Amino acid sequence: MENKRTHWVIHVIFIFCSLAAIIPLLLVLIVSLTSENSIALYGYTFFPHEWTLSAYDYVFKDPQLLFQSYGNTIFSTVFGTLVCLCITSALAYPLSRKTLPFRKFFTFFVVFTILFNGGLVPWYIVMKSNLHFSDNIWALVVPGLLLNGFNVLIMRTFFKNTIPAELIEAANMDGAGEFRIFAQIVIPLSKPVFATIGLFATLGYWNDYWNSMIFQIQPKNFSIQYVLQNILLNLQFLSQSRSSNAAAATANIPQETSRMAMAIIAIGPIIFAYPFFQKFIIKGLTIGAVKG
């Protein structure tokens, strides 16, 4: 009897938590589908008086800003994630090999970047003034996001724990070079850790507004997240950016709803991919025990 009641209480708690997690997103989605008139009269509600797609019509009628920033984000996400996986694993694998001379030194070289950093200002000056990562697409890809020490340590621990040293030795005896061993034996055996690191890198790039905020001047190089930030802070940002006759259009721009529509378009891919990748994240965290 008591058992049954506790189970119901637990379900109620979790239904409440799940709703709390999802409902704010649902509200933004519904607002993006509400007519501007309904909002003026009744505010943001879950049950709008008038449903409409006009916000999406408006956004897609002159989609230059949307497509450009979306394109920038997709490019930086795909390219950045691939390069991240390559250089992270290429640095982590040798560190997992016990025979490598100066292994301890190089491991510390990686660990120290986690312990200490120079702060924003010197980093910004080095990236911008010395390396000219400013106002170009590479400023979205390279600074900060390409490689981090934590990921290197996670991968190294994974290689160390799952790839038996005997396997590498045997391959070596058969005449396989180090590069072939890495590419044809180690990588295929390490799919889970590649999936996990790859997903975190993808999310890092997809959700990044920081590199745009700090390095970009022209809207043509903004990531989608930074465009969203600008629209949230300044309703006019969306209409200003349009090439078509803006003055005539301002009168009936669905302002409130079209920025919510932009937000929904930006979250879309994450929501669709979510059921697929959250499994990897949960699994990945358990292999992610650093150190070894």
Place this chain on the structure above:
Amino acid sequence: MDTIVKIETNAMAVVKKRGTWKAILRHKVLYFLMLPGIIYLLINNYIPMFGIIIAFKNYNYSQGIFGSKWYGFENFKYLFATQDAYIMTRNTLLYNLVFIVVNLVLAVGMAIIINEVRSNLARRFYQSAVLLPYFLSAVIVAYLVYSLLNPDAGFVNRYLLKAFGVGDIQWYLEPKYWPYIFVITNAWKNVGFGSIIYISAMAGIDTEFYEAATIDGARKWQQVKYITIPMLVPTMVIMTILAIGRIFYSDFGLFYQLPMNSGTLTPVANVIDTYVYNSLKTMGDIGMSSAAGFYQSVVGFLLVLSTNLAVRKISPENALF
């Protein structure tokens, strides 16, 4: 006798040196693989580390970090003469302390009760739902908060407060509510993720403990109190210590994006990270910004070092080095 030993050790050193050299050559492909990552860390991390001396310089764009004139402690004098230094330190520490406690309690609580959900399908659904906010960007979270708190159209003012007969609140102009808003939003975003670690720790608890307890007639909540929670304590301690090591750093997005540039909220939203950003990009004050950054890096470094020593004592496999 002595000379013979000396000669022998010398010879051994030579052999050893040659051996090392040979070993290095044998691993040349591996070093080659490491090269891109090492170069990236040098550029992205190590050069800026040396650039930290900029805090002691009167920075001049044309002369660069290393060419600019030394300035002694002037930047720090200016920084610590302001009220800002105290406010941002206080905010950073207090918010992080509250986040640590609130998130720990909620994450452990959630892990314990999610373990009691019998149906696999329901458990997976709940876990997916509470994990979702973790994957949203700070900008999107700012949209969600705005859709609730927008003073004219927001759901809270229009419907929730009305239902309780309370008048409209100008959320973005009232600092007193924001400490709660930050704590709630932070928990909303991170608790689902935090609970995963405790769920996997619970999977490691031997079921025999529970079987024995059931035979002895222990009730469910007694089992939780006397078995589950004590078994989770080591994980809780480690996670807390690691979080304390990061206590000088804040979630920039949370404190920057949510208040939507509302100046009246600055006293409750200003943390070290937002201060460093604002003085660099909004005010263009390199001196103040780099002094605050130096302060954060050095204190942060000491904290990470000391907490890591503590972790190494308790559980070496969780220590960074």
